[in-house]
Structures are given as structure tokens and as C-alpha cells.
Amino acid sequence: MNLLDIGVLAERSGVPASTLRYYEEIGLIESVARRGLRRQFDRQALTQLALIALGKTAGFSLEEIKGMFGKDGSPDLPRTALHQRADKLDLQIRELTTLRNALRHVADCQATSHMECPKFLRLLRLASPPQRERAPRPGRVKR
Amino acid sequence: MNLLDIGVLAERSGVPASTLRYYEEIGLIESVARRGLRRQFDRQALTQLALIALGKTAGFSLEEIKGMFGKDGSPDLPRTALHQRADKLDLQIRELTTLRNALRHVADCQATSHMECPKFLRLLRLASPPQRERAPRPGRVKR
DNA sequence: GCTTGACCTCAAGTTGACTTGAAGTGGCAG
DNA sequence: CTGCCACTTCAAGTCAACTTGAGGTCAAGC
Structure with missing residues (x-):
């Protein structure tokens, strides 16, 4: 059969075995068998x-x-929820793009202080549309 | 003058005052004055x-x-380092795009199990170029 | 049959990013 | 002058996501 011993899975995926056990513990993944004690x-x-x-x-x-x-890894949400996630990703992609552009700009720009470089400031302003309301607590990313 | 009281900055930025104090404590931002005890x-x-x-x-x-x-907010790195960061962002943007495409696909795809849908699997495979070596420890995200 | 080494469990520790709480301070409205 | 209340400090608490450690198990090679 082609079951993967936890050690093999760890190596192939780059995820430490301790983390795999942790993921199983919180129900994020499932092992399908044991060989002796070892998860398969x-x-x-x-x-x-x-x-x-x-x-x-x-x-x-x-x-x-x-x-x-x-648990099988198949997405599991109603269509609308999936599209909502995708929409959030779109926003995040735009933000990351902004940050990347800002970084590339300052890498090449000659202005003495970037905090006064209009191009830089404009790039940043694009990133954060005026937020008057307090943002909801983020879940840490985070990372 | 146009100094911002911590309360005002908190409101305008959406970042709680406690967090602003914390950011100052770890040297991420700086207050320029005090009015009484209050940071400006x-x-x-x-x-x-x-x-x-x-x-x-x-x-x-x-x-x-x-x-x-x-501390003044101006980017502070040598050109090459900035471009390296930007390169990493480019990679991350591609990954996010993949995830978004995968989500949108499964939202619309009729396959009973997405884990067997070739289109879905192909999308994922794009995401993670074969990583044989153990990845360096990430700094947490996210989150 | 014995050793070895990679796995096991379970509890406790760690790190980053904050938040909360108690006790105190000070500008300003009345 | 007196309150009030948003701020202050400092220590401790919290949460997610793991990692580490101690003590144990077992299949495989010698």
C-alpha cells in the first residue's frame, strides 16, 4: 500500500512530525492507521x-x-462563503502588491526622506482606504 | 501645532492606545512629546x-x-535587501493568487470530491514547487 | 534475543503580540 | 477649587501555534 509513515510525511512535506501530531490533535488532519505505534x-x-x-x-x-x-481536505463551504474568502484574498493581494511597489520604489528613488516623497506617500495612501471605524480584532497572522 | 494626542491617533488609525504604547515600548514608533502625562x-x-x-x-x-x-518611518535598508523583500512578496502574491483561484474553482466546480478533481489538484501543485528540503522555520504569520 | 532509533504520550515551556487590571496623575469643565 | 475621566505605569494574563522533555514502546537489523 502507499501509506506514509509520519516520518516520511514529515520529510516530504517539510512539516515537523511534532507539528503533524499537533495538527492531528486539533483535528486539522487525520492519520488513517498505525503500524505499531507509528501513525500512517x-x-x-x-x-x-x-x-x-x-x-x-x-x-x-x-x-x-x-x-x-x-477532514478529507475537500473544501467544505457553501459557494457564497468560498467567494467571500476569495474576495478577501483579492483585497490582500492588492495590499501586498502595494507594499511590494512601495518597497521597489524606495529601493530606486533618490529622495532623501521617503516620508516626504509624494510618490511613496501616494503608494501608501492607496493601501489603506480611509478607515474611520475601528477595525475588528484581527486573528494575528499573524504570521 | 498639529500633534496628535494618543487617543486621537488611536481613533484615526484604528489601533488601540494600549497597542500604541506597546509599539512605542518595543521601539517601533516614537512619541514626540507629552502633554501632562499624555503622549503626543x-x-x-x-x-x-x-x-x-x-x-x-x-x-x-x-x-x-x-x-x-x-523610527521616522522611512525605509532603511540597502537596495538589495529591499528588492529581496519585494521578491519574497512577489512569491507570496503568487501563492495567494493560487489559493484564491483554487477557492473560486471549487466554488463553481461540480466534482463530487475536489481531492480528485484534476483541475483543483493542478492548481495546488502550482502553489508548492517540489520542496525536498526542510523549510526554514517561519516566524509565525501569520497570524 | 538484544540493541537501536524513530516513533509514542502527556505535561509543560516558549514566543510574539497584545490585553487587562490595579493604582495613580493631571488638564480642563463647571 | 473640585471632580471627572482619559490618560499614565508596571506587572501579570491570554492566545495561537508550536516545541521540548521525560519516560515509554516496538519493529528491524545484527
């Missing part, structure tokens, strides 16, 4: 972990990721 | 906070953000 995972786990990694870079908490995909 | 900030702080928020959504730690911009 199926190959889908590899894909699931890729998905989890992706979710993490997007700043979702493990709890959110868990809510997004069923 | 200058208007640049507003821009700096926007930058910090941006850095956070990008998954940088406060420590990294601190290293990226001087």
Missing part, C-alpha cells in the same frame, strides 16, 4: 498540507483553515 | 502605522518591520 497517513495528507501551508501564508488561523476544508 | 505623536505616525499594518498583512513580524523602516 495516506497520500492525500500531502495535498492537505500544501493547502494548509497556503492558508497559513494567506494569514488564516488553523481554526479558519479547519473550517474551510473537511 | 506627529502626523507621520499615521503613515507609519499604515506601513506597519501593511507589513503585518504581509506576514512580517514587528521585529522585521522595525528593521525595515527607521
Whole structure:
């Protein structure tokens, strides 16, 4: 059969075994068998972990990721919710693009103080549309 | 003069006063004066906070953000380092785009199990170029 | 059959980013 | 002059996401 020993999965995925155990503990992934004491995972786990990694870079908490995909790794939400997530990602992509542009700009711009460089300031202003209201508590990203 | 009382800055930026004090404590921002006990900030702080928020959504730690911009908020790194950061952002933007596409796809796809939908799997495979080596420890995100 | 080494469990520790609470201070409205 | 209340300090608490450590197990190679 092609079950993966936890050690193999750890190596292939780059995720430490201790983390895999932790993920299983919180119900984010599942092992399908044991050989002796050792957990065995199926190959889908590899894909699931890729998905989890992706979710993490997007700043979702493990709890959110868990809510997004069923234990088998298949997405698990109503269409509208999925599109809402995607919309949030679109926003975040725009923000990251802004930051990247700002970084590239200052790397090349000759102004003595960037805090006074109009181009730089304009780039930043694009990023944060005037927020008058207090933002909802973020979940830390974070990272 | 146009100094901002901490309360005002908190309101305008959406960042709680306690957090502003914390940011000052770790040297991420600086207050320029006191009125009585109350901290006063200058208007640049507003821009700096926007930058910090941006850095956070990008998954940088406060420590990294601190290293990226001087106390005045001006970027502070050699050109090459800035471009390296920008390159990492480019990668992250691609990953987020992949995740977004995957989400949009599954929102619309009719396959019973997405873990078997070739389109979905292909999308994911794009995300994670074969990583044989153990990834360096991330700084947490996110989150 | 024995050793070895990678796994196991469970509890406790760590880190980053804040928040909360208690006790105090000071500008300003009345 | 007196309150009030938003601020102050400092210590401690919290939360997510792991990691570490102690003590134990077991399959495989010698």
C-alpha cells in the first residue's frame, strides 16, 4: 500500500512530525492507521498540507483553515462563503502588491526622506482606504 | 501645532492606545512629546502605522518591520535587501493568487470530491514547487 | 534475543503580540 | 477649587501555534 509513515510525511512535506501530531490533535488532519505505534497517513495528507501551508501564508488561523476544508481536505463551504474568502484574498493581494511597489520604489528613488516623497506617500495612501471605524480584532497572522 | 494626542491617533488609525504604547515600548514608533502625562505623536505616525499594518498583512513580524523602516518611518535598508523583500512578496502574491483561484474553482466546480478533481489538484501543485528540503522555520504569520 | 532509533504520550515551556487590571496623575469643565 | 475621566505605569494574563522533555514502546537489523 502507499501509506506514509509520519516520518516520511514529515520529510516530504517539510512539516515537523511534532507539528503533524499537533495538527492531528486539533483535528486539522487525520492519520488513517498505525503500524505499531507509528501513525500512517495516506497520500492525500500531502495535498492537505500544501493547502494548509497556503492558508497559513494567506494569514488564516488553523481554526479558519479547519473550517474551510473537511477532514478529507475537500473544501467544505457553501459557494457564497468560498467567494467571500476569495474576495478577501483579492483585497490582500492588492495590499501586498502595494507594499511590494512601495518597497521597489524606495529601493530606486533618490529622495532623501521617503516620508516626504509624494510618490511613496501616494503608494501608501492607496493601501489603506480611509478607515474611520475601528477595525475588528484581527486573528494575528499573524504570521 | 498639529500633534496628535494618543487617543486621537488611536481613533484615526484604528489601533488601540494600549497597542500604541506597546509599539512605542518595543521601539517601533516614537512619541514626540507629552502633554501632562499624555503622549503626543506627529502626523507621520499615521503613515507609519499604515506601513506597519501593511507589513503585518504581509506576514512580517514587528521585529522585521522595525528593521525595515527607521523610527521616522522611512525605509532603511540597502537596495538589495529591499528588492529581496519585494521578491519574497512577489512569491507570496503568487501563492495567494493560487489559493484564491483554487477557492473560486471549487466554488463553481461540480466534482463530487475536489481531492480528485484534476483541475483543483493542478492548481495546488502550482502553489508548492517540489520542496525536498526542510523549510526554514517561519516566524509565525501569520497570524 | 538484544540493541537501536524513530516513533509514542502527556505535561509543560516558549514566543510574539497584545490585553487587562490595579493604582495613580493631571488638564480642563463647571 | 473640585471632580471627572482619559490618560499614565508596571506587572501579570491570554492566545495561537508550536516545541521540548521525560519516560515509554516496538519493529528491524545484527
